[in-house]
Amino acid sequence: MTVEAVVFDIGNVLIEWQPERYFDRVFGEERRRAMFAEVDLHGMNDLIDTGHDFRETVYGWAAKYPHWEEMIRHWHDHWLDLATPAIPHSVRLLRALKAKGIPVFALTNFGIGTWKIATPRYDFLTEFDIAFVSGYMGVIKPDPAIYAMVEEGCGFPPDSLLFADDRAENIAAAKARGWQGHVFQGPQGWAECLVGHGLLTEKEAL
Known part of the structure; x- marks a missing residue:
């Protein structure tokens, strides 16, 4: 898909x-x-x-x-x-996807109070089309319910979603619902994944 x-x-x-x-x-x-x-x-x-x-x-x-x-x-x-520092290459990848008109969502285990502290510090957190934040949702990854809530909220079929997370169990839970996934071990590997899916060119993924 x-x-x-x-x-x-x-x-x-x-x-x-x-x-x-x-x-x-x-x-x-x-x-x-x-x-x-x-x-x-x-x-x-x-x-x-x-x-x-x-x-x-x-x-x-x-x-x-x-x-x-x-x-x-x-x-x-x-x-x-x-919670510091930002990972600059990952932020560039987020913005490169946005610049191409590709819908970009966040799915994060994050508290309500901590989200309110983080968003003024890290402006890119406000750049997602939708940020699915566990504190507001009342459930955390890898509970299958949180992935179902994302599917309903974003309106895309599960197999059309590509998810990057640093925890293998969170990716496994997403894949169990039909999502595509990448276990994040560094921004370069994530960049290569995005290029491999044809979402970015090598130059755009720098």
Whole structure:
């Protein structure tokens, strides 16, 4: 099936999302490893991504672990320092597709509160034809329901959608619904995928 629309994940596709790196820099790797071993911060973040209040969730989680409370609060208070930097080549690919009139959507596990913080910082997040943001949808990838919601919302047949995500399980879930998929391991591989599908020329994909 010919690709008619392209779907981008955001974390680690358009914006680097490596919270551990921030905590290593600020508190040291040893303390970070100890905290992450005791506290399921990524599980906490899943709650935010399903629509729970950003500050209440982080501060509530922090209160459960007095020994780590200050560090955990950084997840809220310094969130933009966790979600950085943008991946410039991926942003260029997004804009190259848009310039050719190809519909471009986002499908991202992202909280309501964090989305409101991210969009002023990263202007390209407002450039999608539709941004499907899990916090507003109440469900996260790889739940099949979120893909069904995208299909209904965008109006394209599943097999006409090409989806890039850095997590193989998210791509597998999309493919199970008939989507085409690319496991993102870097912007150059994604560029080659887009060229291979005839969506961009090699020059446009630089």
